[in-house]
Amino acid sequence: MRAFVLTGPREFSVRAVPVPGAVPGEVVVDVERAGVCGTDVEFFTGEMAYLHQGHSAYPMRLGHEWSGTVSALGDGVDPAWLGRRVMGDTMLGDRTCRRCRKGHQHTCAHREEVGIRGGRAGALAERIAVPAWSLHALPDSVDPVLGALVEPGGNALRAAQAADVGSGDRALVLGPGTIGLLTALFLRAAGAEVHLLGRDEPTLAFARTLGFTHAWTRDTLPALPFDAVVDASNAAELPALALDLVEPAGRVVYIGLAGRPSLLDSRSLVLKDVTAVGILSASPGLADTITAYASGAVDPRPLVAATVGLDEVGTVLAGEHPAGPGPKIHVDPRA
Secondary structure (H helix, E strand, O other): OEEEEEEEOOEEEEEEOOOOOOOOOEEEEEEEEEEEOHHHHHHHHOOOHHHHHOOOOOOEOOOOEEEEEEEEEOOOOOHHHOOOEEEEOOEEOOOOOHHHHOOOHHHOOOOEEOOOEOOOOOOOEOEEEEEHHHEEEOOOOOOHHHHHOHHHHHHHHHHHHHHOOOOOOEEEEEOOOHHHHHHHHHHHHOOOEEEEEOOOHHHHHHHHHOOOOOEEOOOOOOOOOEEEEEEOOOOOOHHHHHHHHEEEEEEEEEOOOOOOOOOOOHHHHHHOOOEEEEOOOOHHHHHHHHHHHHHOOOOOHHHEEEEEOHHHHHHHHOOOOOOOOOOEEEEOOOO
16 A cells, blocks of 8 residues: 655655554554644654654654544454544554553553554554544544544644633633634534634634634733633743733633743642643544534534645645635545
């Protein structure tokens, strides 16, 4: 089968690789859509921390946001999975450690991460092999595009839930990229008045096409009380700004990651009686994200700017953005 293989910083090829086999407890999925993520870009540039911590190494096969159809079953897998349309959890804990037993397998110290960590091949390929226990079935109303948006949506849903806002509350999202916009969609679905803070007008203009009229730069941000602030950016200075902007007794949610340490004054956190929450993974939010997409409560499809084939992945990772205003690029490995 064909797969995108990253062999070093900015070194890649699309090559023929062995078709994965369905080992006991696992399934093989024919991939229909896969998303390109900021994490993939960090592996492409060589900046991803896992490369320097020994959790990941080249060559590697990227792709952790995906949807497809189960085409083969390993021993011990429920036959009902065959032919099912699915997406899968990225975080694969060992299922035996204390964290896993407490239901936090996404924080397992020994976890694999699909297309990211531990040598587990990702979905920028025609097929992918994953444990059957990591699968989530997709209803007919969740098409392949939505299916590949469940993983980033699960992260965003958890961030929106951590903000703990609803009707009559005002929330501010820092960073109108894919995760920031997805979080804004879930916050709006919860009934909150949603504001977005971005760096440039074109990005904010796209947010306005999604109905977010309160889209600001630092220079235009009004002096309003924000009951919750979500930092979905990669700017090292914004975690401190989030704390500055949130109302006393409010909540700050940190889901973005900067390339260098972020500093904030914990005295402000204490003296403002603010609750701060960090969000690592989509794992606990996947099922509820599928439900939200299936019901139409949240429709993130406008975020997808273009769908490309495997041969175009390298140029996308290098920064070339195909036509379309949205922040997300999808890959159809069959194209």
